[in-house]
Amino acid sequence: MRELALIGIGTGNPDHLTSQGVAAIRGADLILIPRKGEEKSELADLRYQICARVLGSDARSRIAEFDMPTRDSAGDYLDGVAAWHDAVAKAWTDTASEVPNAHKIALLIWGDPCLFDSALRVVERLSPAPQVSVVPGITAVQALCAAHRIPLNETGAPFIVTTGRRLREGGWPEDVETVAVMLDSACAFQNLAPDGITIWWGAYLGMAEELIVAGTLADAAPRILKTRAEARARHGWIMDTYLLRRRPA
Template sequence: MSRELLLIGIGAGDPDWVTLEAVRAIQRLDVLFVVLKEDELDDLVEARREVLGRHRQTLPRIVELNDPPRPWRTAPDYNAAVALWRAQRRELWSAALTAELGDDGVGGFLVWGDPSLFESTLAIVHEVLRDFSEPVELRVVPGVSSVHALTARHRIPLNRQGRAVQILPARLLADGMPDGVDDVVAMLDGKLAFNSIDPAGIDIYWGAYLGTPDELLISGDLAKVRDEIVRVRAEAAARKGWMFDTYLLRRR
């Protein structure tokens, strides 16, 4: 007998972005672990239900994991706050997998976008399974990431021939574009880093709520369109109560 844990990428928003491999994985689940964040959004909960409803006639057993608070948004020591949160998550998930995953059960997580890109689930699961006394086979099912959804919607390649692309958290843009890199994808930009860097010679390809009916797209010369992005972003966040966006900065 063997146990399996599946991390299933379900895409950045559009239910049609769930791959055939992901569908087969969803249909195999005995138990689904659902991480409930402290500020879980109704739109995301409903989207997850739609994915399950499309591809399962009967739902798997669902185990809810209440996510620890995320203190790094205000904590003075960012790295220490993240380390504490990861340790709390690891303890919670380890107890749940031990209790709920049978001797030959198939468990899984539905992961937004792709499990390997700007997603902590895979790293924490590796830590959890390392301490298990009995082996659990881990399988990762790729999904359509927000980065690829963004470039597809703007009809542009992610990389240009012979040039590197850097993907980074937007806080690392505080001093502008990295040296020697002409194409940068910024994630998690709650502080509008694109609006504070030198825009000379840079184009931006911005997208929000990618793959959903509320999708927003703006592109152009950063100096000319950044005020529009700030305005549209603020209006959308006020209307919906939340904001998921990402963008590519491209030096001309």
């Protein structure tokens, strides 16, 4: 693995792929696609569709699948993440080494490789270190705001992007009125006092199955919980994010 391209592919719409991403796919000797179990086979299928669109009949011969390691959620969070990153780096290396003369490797990264994605931290564990390039992609936060037709921030005002775990444990971040929340399987918005808060929620953003709900937190939260549970039961998995905005005191 002499060169490694991390290519942002957006949030589920093949049209999110940029011309830069197309060129990076075409320049790769081998594209690694993770398997995450049958319930998330749609995510692998989408990556195959993108490769077929870009590479045509040559796509299958330039793809190798690997089993995506799972993170151990028991014990210390950061230790579990570090061990998971080690396992992912080994999976990349082992898979690439099975293909002769595959020196330029590409990974298709959901969303953007630089926002709430582990790929660049996994890269730090590769030895010898490859030459790395990053192709930016449309993030879930961008797709969410586009779906709801809202600006991400108020005029001249800051915002913060955080995780459900941090929102649940620390409450509303200080000195901001707009909070974008990712990686929240437990719906941490339930722990907030709803007065004065508006929520914009979306799942499967960019995909044909896209779902969106918006309103005051008090009104929208029950609808989001019901919609989310039904969608997860139907698909076997769910990827969602949401934006919260609080009126200033």
